[in-house]
Amino acid sequence: MKVKLTRxxxxxxxxxxxxxxxxxxxxxxRERFERHLAGCEECAQEIASLRETTAVLASATAEPxxxxxxxRIMAAAAVTRQQPPADETEPVPLAHGKWARTGTWFxxxxxxxxxxxxxxxxxxxAVVAAAVVFGVSNGSMQQQLxxxxxxxxxxxxxxxxxxxxxxxxxxAGGGTATIVMSHSRHALVFTAQGLHALPASRGYELWLTxxxxxxxxxxxxxxxxxxxxxxxxxxxxxxxxxxxTDEPAxxxxxxxxxxxxxxxx
Amino acid sequence: MATGSQEPRNPARSASAAGPxxxxxxxxxxxxxxxxxxxxxxxxQIGPSVFGVVKRVIRDPAQSEEVTQEVMLEVWRTAAxxxxxxxxATAWVMTLAHRRAVDRVRSVQKESxxxxxxxxxxxxxxEVSEAVESSLERERVRRCLNxxxxxxxxxxxxxxxxxxxxxxxxxxxxxxxxxxxxxxxxALIRLRDCLGVAQ
Numbered sequence: 001m002k003v004k005l006t007r008x009x010x011x012x013x014x015x016x017x018x019x020x021x022x023x024x025x026x027x028x029x030r031e032r033f034e035r036h037l038a039g040c041e042e043c044a045q046e047i048a049s050l051r052e053t054t055a056v057l058a059s060a061t062a063e064p065x066x067x068x069x070x071x072r073i074m075a076a077a078a079v080t081r082q083q084p085p086a087d088e089t090e091p092v093p094l095a096h097g098k099w100a101r102t103g104t105w106f107x108x109x110x111x112x113x114x115x116x117x118x119x120x121x122x123x124x125x126a127v128v129a130a131a132v133v134f135g136v137s138n139g140s141m142q143q144q145l146x147x148x149x150x151x152x153x154x155x156x157x158x159x160x161x162x163x164x165x166x167x168x169x170x171x172a173g174g175g176t177a178t179i180v181m182s183h184s185r186h187a188l189v190f191t192a193q194g195l196h197a198l199p200a201s202r203g204y205e206l207w208l209t210x211x212x213x214x215x216x217x218x219x220x221x222x223x224x225x226x227x228x229x230x231x232x233x234x235x236x237x238x239x240x241x242x243x244x245t246d247e248p249a250x251x252x253x254x255x256x257x258x259x260x261x262x263x264x265x
Numbered sequence: 266m267a268t269g270s271q272e273p274r275n276p277a278r279s280a281s282a283a284g285p286x287x288x289x290x291x292x293x294x295x296x297x298x299x300x301x302x303x304x305x306x307x308x309x310q311i312g313p314s315v316f317g318v319v320k321r322v323i324r325d326p327a328q329s330e331e332v333t334q335e336v337m338l339e340v341w342r343t344a345a346x347x348x349x350x351x352x353x354a355t356a357w358v359m360t361l362a363h364r365r366a367v368d369r370v371r372s373v374q375k376e377s378x379x380x381x382x383x384x385x386x387x388x389x390x391x392e393v394s395e396a397v398e399s400s401l402e403r404e405r406v407r408r409c410l411n412x413x414x415x416x417x418x419x420x421x422x423x424x425x426x427x428x429x430x431x432x433x434x435x436x437x438x439x440x441x442x443x444x445x446x447x448x449x450x451x452a453l454i455r456l457r458d459c460l461g462v463a464q
Contacts, residue, residue, distance in 0.1 A: 018449030019431040023367040024424035026432075048352045050450075053457040055359040057425055060406040061317035066330060069316070070308050073334050077304060077341040085297065085345035216327060250372065253327035 014043055021050035068235040075187065075234050079155065155230060158182045158189050169263040171195060171244060179242060181265055187234040188265065190242070192220065195228055198246060205247040206231055207255055208265075210240035217242075219251050240265045289354040290347075297344035304341055311355065312337065315362045322366035322428040332369050336362045367428040409459035417452035420445055 013036040019025045020033045037044050158164060163184050169177045175195035181188035190206060198204065204220040217233035233242075244261035245252075289310055295303035315336050320329035339361055347357050410418050416438060423434045435445040456462075 015443070015446045015450060016431075018420075018451070018453045019424065019446055021453055022421070022424040022449060023364050024429060024431045024434065024449065026430060048356070049457055049462065050453045051352060051356045051360050052462045053453050053460060054363065054425060055353065055356040056402070056460050056462060057406060057421075057456075058318035058359040058363060059314045059355065060400075060403045061321045061426075062313040062400075062402075063317045063320070065312050065316050065333075066326070069330055069333065070305075070312060073337045074301065074305065074308070076334065076338055078301065080338055080342060082297070082299060082341060083343050083345055216331070250369070251328075251331060253325055 014040075017043065017046055017050060021047055021054055072234045075232050078157075079232065155189050155232065158185055158187050158232070167263060167265075169242075169261050172260040177242075177244070177261055177263070179263060179265070181236065183236065183238070183265075185234075186236045187232060188236055188242070189230050189232055190217075190220075191230045192228040192244075195220075201249050202246055203249045203251070204228070204260075205245055205251050205255070206233060207243040207245065208233060208236060208240045209243050210237060212237045212240070214243075214254060216251060216253070219247075219249075220244075236265065290349045293340070293344050293347050293354050293357075296341060297347070307340065308337065311358050314355075315358060318359065318362050319366040321426050322363065323370055328369065328373075329366075332365050333362075336365050339365075363425070370428045405460060409456050412459055413452050413455055414448075416440060416444075417448050417455070420448045421452045421456070424449060 013033060016025060016029065016033050020030065023030075025033065037047065158180055164180055164182045166178065166180045169179070171177055171192065173196045175192055177190065177192040179188050179190050192204075195204060206217040206220060208215045208217050215235065218231050220228045220231060242261070242263045242265055243255065243259045245255040245259060246257045247255070289307065292303045292307045292310070296307060312333075316329065316333045319332045319336065320326065323329045323332060336358070340358055347354065410421065413421070419438055420431075420434055423429045423437060424431065429437070431445045431449060432442055434449075435442040438445065440448075
């Protein structure tokens with residue numbers, strides 16, 4: 001029974017190739033189709049050629065990047081650990097054998113979860129380093145820096161700036177925020193402690209607001225020991241304030257709740 | 266850049282693709298080694314397309330910036346996983362970009378169907394000819410889209426540029442889902458041939 005169905009269902013599965021290549025399928029369909037691909041090299045090749053085609057559709061939409069976006073992303077990359085390549089001296093685990101043979105790079109897209117914003121993927125080491133830096137606010141900054149620099153170049157860039165200075169703020173509803181900013185670097189490093197825990201569907205969003213308008217500076221990420229961040233916000237302009245609001249976990253385009261923190265920068 | 270190095274397994278070095286895509290693959294090979302200048306070069310080359318396609322699907326500029334950031338950071342993080350033997354670097358990045366844009370739109374839809382923004386009405390328009398500036402790429406894509414049948418063209422634009430599922434496309438067009446699935450595949454194959462995409 002099962003064997004009889006295989007051919008027909010395989011053919012049926014394969015008509016999904018176009019919808020799959022355009023991401024026009026549900027998550028469940030996507031998974032099923034990827035299982036189908038794993039056993040069909042020909043299908044994987046067709047998908048690859050259709051992906052080249054949709055890439056041209058994408059390229060036709062190119063438009064100039066908004067000011068500051070590239071700089072923000074480069075700064076976030078500087079504190080984001082990269083995944084290592086496969087180790088060629090390690091035997092390929094059985095479960096991956098099939099992937100390695102017929103595998104295509106787009107399969108890596110099936111990884112669950114979403115990269116969090118801003119410095120979301122920053123190495124845990126950076127959090128520790130920042131905690132060290134911020135934990136001793138009136139100690140020797142330079143001394144702490146040596147440790148921060150090792151794990152977080154970008155934090156160091158802000159902290160080593162000639163005009164770097166630190167300020168703290170009290171968060172309405174509980175918690176304190178520590179901000180180290182550099183106007184010459186147009187950036188700041190934010191971290192907070194003792195924030196009220198939010199339900200999983202909500203998150204703290206950081207904003208830069210001032211004459212240049214209100215811009216999201218990213219979502220805060222829960223760290224260890226009640227510490228949040230660090231978040232690096234770039235694109236700092238004269239007259240900006242730093243604000244914090246409670247938003248849906250995905251973030252909002254504009255603040256939708258009242259400011260829980262307002263620090264003049 | 267040393268191109269003659271002895272790294273037979275490094276896909277970036279043995280990329281067979283010609284043209285600017287080859288440079289991109291090589292740059293991504295360097296990004297995998299943590300080269301931020303190469304990441305900058307990748308950005309210059311592909312950033313506008315990433316932002317463009319993400320914004321085409323999401324529409325909201327602020328959210329589009331966020332998703333562009335997610336995509337580019339994923340390129341940074343996973344550059345070592347890129348395998349040039351399995352497709353071009355452009356296709357790798359664009360696939361990441363489109364999928365993340367679509368995932369964002371769908372998670373938002375699910376989360377707050379009722380909180381639909383009043384400020385951003387969903388006005389249908391010609392997705393590709395919308396852009397005032399013309400480029401050869403745009404022109405080529407428009408010409409090839411126009412060579413499709415109407416159902417094929419609608420299926421592609423609604424799915425790819427709007428981020429709809431084939432089920433949603435089927436109900437919008439009033440066509441059985443089986444038909445839409447087939448049309449989507451036929452359409453992409455025709456586009457592939459029309460655009461002269463290497464297979």
